[in-house]
Amino acid sequence: MLIDTSVSSANLLGFISLLTYILTLLPSSIRIVFPQIKKAKITMNLLKYRRQLGILAFIFALIHAGLIIVKRNVDLFDLQTYKISLEGTVTLIMFAILAVTSNDWSIKKMKKHWRKLHKSTYVCMFLILWHIKEKMYGHWNIITLIEIILMTVTIVLFFRRRWLEHYK
Numbered sequence: 001m002l003i004d005t006s007v008s009s010a011n012l013l014g015f016i017s018l019l020t021y022i023l024t025l026l027p028s029s030i031r032i033v034f035p036q037i038k039k040a041k042i043t044m045n046l047l048k049y050r051r052q053l054g055i056l057a058f059i060f061a062l063i064h065a066g067l068i069i070v071k072r073n074v075d076l077f078d079l080q081t082y083k084i085s086l087e088g089t090v091t092l093i094m095f096a097i098l099a100v101t102s103n104d105w106s107i108k109k110m111k112k113h114w115r116k117l118h119k120s121t122y123v124c125m126f127l128i129l130w131h132i133k134e135k136m137y138g139h140w141n142i143i144t145l146i147e148i149i150l151m152t153v154t155i156v157l158f159f160r161r162r163w164l165e166h167y168k
Helices: 009-033 041-048 050-072 079-084 086-100 104-110 112-118 121-136 142-167
Strands: none
Touching: 009 041, 009 050, 009 121, 009 142, 041 050, 050 086, 079 086, 086 112, 086 121, 104 112, 121 142
């Protein structure tokens, strides 16, 4: 398998979206897996601005999808389009719902249901990893390799966190 060094602007935006999304996930895992740095300034800032970062991740993902649609002249009225990119479409829809409800008003109105809804972000980790592997299969570039490593580390941290929460 050869790694291509060229990266399209759509893929670069997907990468930026991924990085921003990972920044929304890190504070929860860091606080449990590495308790000695849970009060670190970076961890506290990521926690403080998590909702804004999530909205940014959605915006970057939306632009990423838009560029892919334009570049490949995708027919949005053809159901095959959604079958071909099921994982990307589902993730984008989930990101949209999370972005729309990432505000104080939604928290007040939805109460405990808001937290349950926003825990669905962890499903996106797996969908995104699937999306990267599926869409980049056969023509990886250096960004693809970095994305897979970052998502794998994020997922491992998540599982470690869940294990520590369960067995503490």
